[in-house]
Structure formats: structure tokens, C-alpha cells
Amino acid sequence: xxxxxxxxxxxxxxxxxxxxxxxxxxxxxxxxxxxxxxxxxxxxxxxxxxxxxxxxxxxxxxxxxxxxxxxxxxxxxxxxxxxxxxxxxxxxxxxxxxxxxxxxxxxxxxxxxxxxxxxxxxxxxxxxxxxxxxxxxxxxxxxxxxxxxxxxxxxxxxxxxxxxxxxxxxxxxxxxxxxxxxxxxxxxxxxxxxxxxxxxxxxxxxxxxxxxxxxxxxxxxxxxxxxxxxxxxxxxxxxxxxxxxxxxxxxxxxxxxxxxxxxxxxxxxxxxxxxxxxxxxxxxxxxxxxxxxxxxxxxxxxxxxxxxxxxxxxxxxxxxxxxxxxxxxxxxxxxxxxxxxxxxxxxxxxxxxxxxxxxxxxxxxxxxxxxxxxxxxxxxxxxxxxxxxxxxxxxxxxxxxxxxxxxxxxxxxxxxxxxxxxxxxxxxxxxxxxxxxxxxxxxxxxxxxxxxxxxxxxxxxxxxxxxxxxxxxxxxxxxxxxxxxxxxxxxxxxxxxxxxxxxxxxxxxxxxxxxxxxxxxxxxxxxxxxxxxxxxx
Ligand code: AMP
Numbered sequence: 001x002x003x004x005x006x007x008x009x010x011x012x013x014x015x016x017x018x019x020x021x022x023x024x025x026x027x028x029x030x031x032x033x034x035x036x037x038x039x040x041x042x043x044x045x046x047x048x049x050x051x052x053x054x055x056x057x058x059x060x061x062x063x064x065x066x067x068x069x070x071x072x073x074x075x076x077x078x079x080x081x082x083x084x085x086x087x088x089x090x091x092x093x094x095x096x097x098x099x100x101x102x103x104x105x106x107x108x109x110x111x112x113x114x115x116x117x118x119x120x121x122x123x124x125x126x127x128x129x130x131x132x133x134x135x136x137x138x139x140x141x142x143x144x145x146x147x148x149x150x151x152x153x154x155x156x157x158x159x160x161x162x163x164x165x166x167x168x169x170x171x172x173x174x175x176x177x178x179x180x181x182x183x184x185x186x187x188x189x190x191x192x193x194x195x196x197x198x199x200x201x202x203x204x205x206x207x208x209x210x211x212x213x214x215x216x217x218x219x220x221x222x223x224x225x226x227x228x229x230x231x232x233x234x235x236x237x238x239x240x241x242x243x244x245x246x247x248x249x250x251x252x253x254x255x256x257x258x259x260x261x262x263x264x265x266x267x268x269x270x271x272x273x274x275x276x277x278x279x280x281x282x283x284x285x286x287x288x289x290x291x292x293x294x295x296x297x298x299x300x301x302x303x304x305x306x307x308x309x310x311x312x313x314x315x316x317x318x319x320x321x322x323x324x325x326x327x328x329x330x331x332x333x334x335x336x337x338x339x340x341x342x343x344x345x346x347x348x349x350x351x352x353x354x355x356x357x358x359x360x361x362x363x364x365x366x367x368x369x370x371x372x373x374x375x376x377x378x379x380x381x382x383x384x385x386x387x388x389x390x391x392x393x394x395x396x397x398x399x400x401x402x403x404x405x406x407x408x409x410x411x412x413x414x415x416x417x418x419x420x421x422x423x424x425x426x427x428x429x430x431x432x433x434x435x436x437x438x439x440x441x442x443x444x445x446x447x448x449x450x451x452x453x454x455x456x457x458x459x460x461x462x463x464x465x466x467x468x469x470x471x472x473x474x475x476x477x478x479x480x481x482x483x484x485x486x487x488x489x490x491x492x493x494x495x496x497x498x499x500x501x502x503x504x505x506x507x508x509x510x511x512x513x514x515x516x517x518x519x520x521x522x523x524x525x526x527x528x529x530x531x532x533x534x535x536x537x
Contacts, residue, residue, distance in 0.1 A: 005168040006195035011235045012078045016042030019211065019237030025259055026071035027244035027251075028138040029116050034071065038237070041075060047157035048079025054156075055110065055132060059084035059164065060171055064108035064130070066090045066117050068245040069221045072136045072150065076112055077173075077221075077230050084164045086171040086188065089222035092120050093436060094184075095496045100127035101183055102176050105393065112136060112150060116245065168192035174392065175224055177322035178430065178437035186392030187322050189225070193386040197325045198232040200356050200386075205332050207263065207294055207316060211237040214259055218243065218252050218266035219297075223435070224326040227265050227294060238263075249273035256291065267297035267435030268304060269466055271315070275307045292316055296326070297435040298467050299423060302350045319352035319423065323407055325386035329353045329361065329421060351422040352413065359384040362406065363415045374416035377424050381406035429520070431460040431470050438470050438499045440520075443491065447472060450490050452480035455510050458501060459523050461530040471527055472501035475510055503533050 020039035028034055052063065063080045065087065067073040073089075080087045088106050090099055103111075103124070111133045113121055118135070134150040135143075142149035172191045176184040202209040209215065209229075215238045217226050225231065233240050241259045243252055249270050255261065271293065289312040296318040305315045320326030331353025333345055355361040363370040363378040370378035383406045391397045400408050410428030413421045431438040440458040447456035454477045460468040476482060484504040491500050505527070511519040 005166060005191070007166045007168055007170075007191040008078060008081045008172055008194060008231065009163050009166060009191075011195065011198070011231060012042065012045055012082055015078075015234040015237065016046075019234075022211070022237050022239055024071055024074070024240045024242070025255075026074075026242040027246060027255070028070075029114075029244060031244075031246070034139070036071065038234075041071065041078075043159070044154060045075045045079040045082060046161045046163075047154045047159065048075055049083035049163065050157040050159075050161040051153055052080065052083040052085060052110070053161070053164075057083050057085050057109070059166070060086060062086045062088045062106045062108045062174060064088045064090050064103055064106070064111045065222075066092055066111060066113040066120060067136065067221065068114055068117075069217050069226065069247065070138070070242045070244050072112070072138075073221050074230055074240065074242065077225070078234065081172045081191070082161075082163055084166055084170065087173045087225075089173075089175065089225070091176065091220075091222045092117055093496065093498070095494065095499070096120070096123040097127070097494070098184060100124040102186070103128045103130070105183070106174060106176075106186060110134070113147075114138075114245075115140070118147075166191060168195070173225055175222070175322050178439055185394050185397055187388045188392045189325060189386075193325055194225070194228065194231050195235075196358070197228045197327065197386040198235045200358070201228055201232045201327060202236050203357070206318075206327065206330055206356060207232070207292065209233065209236050209238055209263065213238040213262045214241060215239065216241040216243065216252065216255055216259070216261040216264040218247060218264045218270065219435075220247065224320075224322050227296075227320075227326055229265060229294075249277055253277060261291060263292040263294070265294035268295060268300040269298075269434040271295060271300065271304055271308060271313075272465060274313075275304060275311075278311045278313075279307070290314065294318060296320060298432050299350065299352070302346050305349050306346060315349070317349055317351075317353060319411075319421070321409060323388040323409075324359070324382060324384070327356060328359050328382055328384070328387070329355050331420070348420065351420055353421065354419055355382075355421075359387070360406075361415070361419075361421060363413055363421070370415065372415045372417050372419065374414050374420075374422070377412050377414050379427055380409045380411045380413050380421065380423075382409055383407060431458070431468050433463070433468055433470070433498065434466045436498070440470070443470060443472065443495065443499070443501065446491055446494050447474065447487065450482065450487060452476050452482040453487075454478075454480075455518075457510055457518050457520060457523055459520055459527060461524075461527050461532075463532065469532065470499070470501040471530055472504045473510060473523055473527070474504055474506055475508065476506060503530070 022038040133147045136150045171188045173189045295315045317331040320328040365378040370376040412425035413423045429440045443458040456474045461471040463469040511522045
């Protein structure tokens with residue numbers, strides 16, 4: 001067989017050649033909708049590739065984006081990679097110091113930024129060094145100022161671009177993920193990994209994405225490449241709908257209705273609000289029936305899966321990570337389960353499901369591989385063609401991979417005799433709030449540097465809207481005093497607002513193991529039914 005490279009450039013060429021008339025809808029910052037076609041997208045992505053090449057971009061160079069979910073970001077997904085560069089979407093929700101660290105660690109050369117996100121850029125500019133910065137203004141005229149205008153830049157292209165020959169092993173995209181402590185870690189996705197992930201994602205028992213679909217990109221484009229959907233959509237020629245910065249449930253619902261969306265994706269927090277909206281409206285509404293929702297990032301509760309089913313929204317529950325591109329398992333009912341009682345079917349759908357093709361999963365305990373009995377918990381280890389083999393320039397984190405080449409996920413699960421996995425815990429000390437990570441260890445270290453704090457533990461406590469929120473359990477030094485507001489203000493210098501603990505509990509002593517380690521399990525049990533003090537909690 002021919003050694004044909006699996007590259008995103010082939011997907012771009014295919015999109016331009018065969019799906020030219022297919023529509024792309026994109027919401028602008030003023031909420032108006034911008035419509036154009038795959039043909040326009042193709043030409044603009046190639047113009048971007050041409051401009052980047054003219055600007056001196058070399059194979060493997062990183063180009064950062066600081067953008068919401070819209071058509072210009074989609075063009076960057078393909079334009080940067082067509083020029084041989086690496087797309088590096090920045091998570092705009094992180095603390096400015098973290099974003100600056102990430103830009104520097106990745107050695108980004110260029111940046112494409114939304115005008116509405118310039119305040120984020122201004123906070124980090126003194127800490128980073130970029131060669132050129134281009135501002136996307138969504139139809140608004142160029143402004144004089146320190147940055148170049150993205151549209152004017154694209155207009156400099158001749159329209160004749162000779163794509164470089166790429167290897168499928170070249171880097172195409174890069175996303176960072178939080179470590180339990182210390183700096184975020186980068187994952188560099190190869191063209192091959194993203195192409196193979198797209199084939200898998202489009203397959204019938206994964207998301208069954210086809211040119212008959214209308215896909216709304218509801219998960220952030222700076223989170224694991226919007227779960228790979230932009231690549232898969234371009235490959236199959238599905239109509240695309242981008243919600244801009246409006247990723248809240250009400251705005252997504254409006255677009256779903258207007259554009260007759262058939263498939264979408266977002267974390268459970270969004271769907272919990274969506275369900276409340278749908279329940280308020282009752283069942284008489286104009287939405288297309290049988291909308292598929294790719295849902296993961298945290299486990300969707302059974303009541304959510306059931307509730308959305310009532311409205312014709314069907315969750316496809318998947319587990320994955322930044323390190324797994326992200327889809328690794330999917331929980332689809334098997335034909336033999338179609339006659340099962342509803343209760344049992346929902347039980348299966350809340351599990352994380354079965355490994356996708358070419359993804360190997362094993363559950364490991366300190367005594368070796370766990371039996372497939374559905375009850376023995378162990379850490380999930382994973383390997384496959386779209387699983388990271390290491391973090392970008394982070395040799396100290398090698399211990400996340402086993403000596404025989406499996407990635408240690410830090411998720412604790414059981415596997416049953418059929419190979420279905422169920423996540424039961426997390427061994428990594430992290431909190432996941434509305435799909436975004438918060439490091440307990442970093443918060444604890446910061447808290448313990450406060451002059452009044454003797455010891456502190458930060459744990460994930462259940463939350464109706466965000467699924468988990470940080471709760472700080474604090475022992476003060478004898479005779480010292482501190483209020484929650486004081487501690488929150490103290491942490492505020494280092495952490496983004498949404499990362500701060502919502503509540504602080506003051507205790508006379510924290511529980512420890514015999515070796516002096518904090519007994520977090522005990523604290524999690526003790527505060528499992530914590531009643532949050534704020535208004536929307
Ligand atoms: P990220 O790298 O930010 O995408 O986060 C990946 C982590 O999110 C996993 O290691 C899990 O801890 C968690 N996660 C992702 N999907 C699920 C799911 N379906 N159920 C439970 N936890 C999940």
C-alpha cells in the first residue's frame with residue numbers, strides 16, 4: 001500500500017474540493033450571525049497559511065490563538081497547520097501568570113487574538129515575547145494601535161499558496177493541561193493522531209458524524225481542540241455552527257433552534273442549566289428531535305441523562321483527557337441491552353463505557369492488573385495512536401508513563417467482564433469545576449504561606465451547578481485569626497477568581513495518616529453534603 005501521510009492538509013483540501021457549498025454559521029461578539037461557506041473557509045485558511053509562510057513561519061513553529069469559538073478560529077485550526085505550523089489555543093480562563101508561562105514554554109512566535117480579548121493580552125504582555133500579534137475584529141474596521149489587523153493581513157495574500165509537504169508525524173496542535181502541582185503541561189498532537197481521532201469520532205458507534213449533520217461547537221476551542229470536532233466536521237463536510245463567546249445554555253439553545261442543530265458537545269454543567277431551561281418550557285418547542293450531545297469532562301449524572309432524553313436530547317457519554325485527544329472510551333448501549341429494563345440501561349450510560357478502536361485500557365492496582373469483576377478499583381492506564389507519549393519539554397514528568405509505555409491517567413475505575421469501565425475516584429489531587437481544573441495542592445501551598453494559617457486542605461465538595469467546587473478546611477495558628485474574605489483576598493493575587501475556594505471551614509485539627517500525610521479521603525467523606533453559603537449554590 002502507498003505510504004500516504006495522514007495530515008490535516010488533506011482534510012482541508014477535501015473540505016474545499018467537495019463541500020464548497022456547505023454552510024458555516026458564526027456568532028459575532030454583538031450576537032449577530034455571520035454566514036459563509038466551506039469554500040470561503042478553505043480560501044481564507046489557505047490565505048492565512050500563505051501569510052504565515054511569508055512572515056517566516058517554519059515547520060513546527062507555534063502560533064498561539066486567544067479566541068472564542070468562531071469561524072476565524074476554525075480557519076486558524078487549518079491555516080496554521082497547512083503552513084506546517086502548530087496551532088496553540090490559549091485557555092483564556094487561566095490566571096494571567098499561567099497564560100504567560102504557557103506562551104513562554106511553548107515559545108509561541110505569533111498570536112491571533114480576538115479584539116474583545118485584548119484586555120487578557122494586556123495583562124500578560126510584559127511577561128511574553130511575541131514577534132507579531134494580529135487582531136480579529138469580526139467585520140469591524142481596523143484601529144490604529146500597537147497590533148496588526150487580521151483582515152488587512154489576510155488581504156496581502158495572493159491566493160496562490162503552495163502547501164509544504166508535511167509528515168503525518170509533524171506537530172499540528174498543542175494544548176496545555178493542569179498538573180496536580182507546578183506548571184501546566186503541554187501535549188503536542190501530531191497530524192496523524194488528529195486524523196485517526198477524526199475517523200474514530202465520525203464512526204457510527206462513536207458520534208456517527210456525517211455531512212447530514214449540523215454540528216454546534218459548544219465546548220471551548222481552547223480545550224483539547226474542541227474535543228476534535230472541528231477536524232472531524234471538515235473531514236465529513238458537516239454544517240458547522242460556532243457560538244462565539246456565548247457558550248451558556250440559553251445562547252446555545254437559541255442556536256440549536258435556529259440552525260436545526262443535530263449534534264453538539266459541552267461539559268455536564270452546561271447541560272444541567274439546559275435541562276432546567278427545557279423543563280421550564282415544557283415539551284412543546286421547535287427543536288429538532290434526536291439531538292446527540294457528546295458529553296464528558298466530568299461524569300454526567302443519571303438524572304441529567306434521563307432528563308435530557310425526555311426532551312429528545314441524547315447524551316453520548318465519553319471519557320477522555322487532554323492527553324488522549326480527547327476521546328478514549330464511549331458508553332453506547334449494546335444491542336443485547338435494548339431489551340433491558342430502563343433502570344439498567346441508564347446505569348450503563350452513566351458509566352464511562354468501552355474503549356474506542358485502537359485505544360487499549362487496563363486497570364492497575366499496586367498488586368498488578370485488576371480483575372475484570374466490576375468491583376476492584378485501580379488506576380486507568382491507557383495507550384493508543386492518539387494518546388500522548390510524553391509532555392512537551394517536561395522530562396521531569398516522565399513518571400506519568402509506565403516503563404512498558406502506558407499513560408497513567410490518575411483516574412480510578414473498575415472494569416467489568418465485558419470491558420466496560422466505571423470511574424469511581426480520582427487519585428490526582430485536583431478539583432474539576434464546570435469542566436475546568438483547580439489544583440488543590442497549589443491552593444494549599446498558597447494558603448499555608450499566609451501568616452495566620454498553620455495547615456490547610458482544599459477538597460472537592462459536590463456542587464449542583466459546577467459539579468465540584470473547592471472547599472478549604474483550615475487550621476489557624478494558635479492565637480491567630482483570619483476571616484474567609486481575608487484568605488480569599490490573599491489567594492486572589494495568585495489565582496483566577498473562579499479558582500478560589502467558595503467556603504472556608506476553620507477546624508482545630510486536620511486528620512493525618514500515621515506518616516503525617518493529610519487524610520483527604522476522610523475530609524471528602526465528612527464534607528460530602530456540604531451546604532454552600534453563596535446564593536447560587
Ligand atoms: P482534561 O484533560 O481537562 O480534559 O480532563 C481530563 C479528566 O477529566 C479525566 O482524567 C477525568 O478525571 C475527567 N473526566 C473526563 N471525562 C470524564 C467522564 N466522562 N467521567 C468522569 N470524569 C471524566
